[in-house]
Amino acid sequence: MKIQDRDQQVYIGERVFTKYLSRDTIKARILELGRDISLDYQDKFPVFIVVLNGAFMFAADLVRATALECQLEFVKLASYEDIRSTGTVKKILGIPVPLEDRHVIIVEDIIDTGRTMSTMMEELRSMKPASISVATMLLKPECLEVSIDSTYVGFEIPDAFVIGYGLDLDGKARNLADIYQLSNEKA
Ligand code: IMP
Numbered sequence: 001m002k003i004q005d006r007d008q009q010v011y012i013g014e015r016v017f018t019k020y021l022s023r024d025t026i027k028a029r030i031l032e033l034g035r036d037i038s039l040d041y042q043d044k045f046p047v048f049i050v051v052l053n054g055a056f057m058f059a060a061d062l063v064r065a066t067a068l069e070c071q072l073e074f075v076k077l078a079s080y081e082d083i084r085s086t087g088t089v090k091k092i093l094g095i096p097v098p099l100e101d102r103h104v105i106i107v108e109d110i111i112d113t114g115r116t117m118s119t120m121m122e123e124l125r126s127m128k129p130a131s132i133s134v135a136t137m138l139l140k141p142e143c144l145e146v147s148i149d150s151t152y153v154g155f156e157i158p159d160a161f162v163i164g165y166g167l168d169l170d171g172k173a174r175n176l177a178d179i180y181q182l183s184n185e186k187a
Pocket residue numbers: 054079080085108109110111112113114115116117160161162163167168169
């Protein structure tokens with residue numbers, strides 16, 4: 001199904017999404033996060049672990065908003081089908097480098113139940129890094145089922161499905177530059 005973008009709304013099949021966070025709002029917030037991370041990690045040569053696929057766009061903007069010597073690595077995880085969490089976290093690609101004594105910043109698109117991040121953190125802790133922090137573009141506080149200490153949060157949002165800026169609905173809509181929120185099913 002072709003994505004139709006009419007001004008403030010995007011249609012995917014029967015679903016209607018309304019523009020929620022504009023590209024300018026996102027950009028401004030990422031510049032702030034980048035400044036915070038640059039101050040916190042001066043001279044620490046952190047490694048950003050980017051959780052694919054959803055975080056690719058956020059990570060690209062976030063690392064360019066930092067003024068740091070840093071390393072970038074990627075892992076691939078998935079826990080969603082359609083607009084609901086499947087409840088299981090599938091690990092697809094593992095962590096590619098040794099992390100012992102490294103300062104790790106996990107970069108995620110969105111934290112919903114927190115299960116994906118909790119699994120990631122458990123695995124990373126076993127690799128004995130010097131520190132672990134989490135940078136997430138979006139956080140749904142009402143949906144958290146496990147407590148996650150997210151150091152850098154772009155926006156706290158309500159419990160509604162969102163797409164765009166890397167976030168997908170069954171593989172669609174990642175390329176949208178703004179973030180859209182599910183408003184209703186088309187009549
Ligand atoms: P969690 O394990 O429930 O915290 O889910 C985290 C993962 O689910 C994220 O990395 C996303 O891939 C996906 N996800 C959660 N909420 C949304 C959403 O509103 N839109 C798109 N993907 C989502």
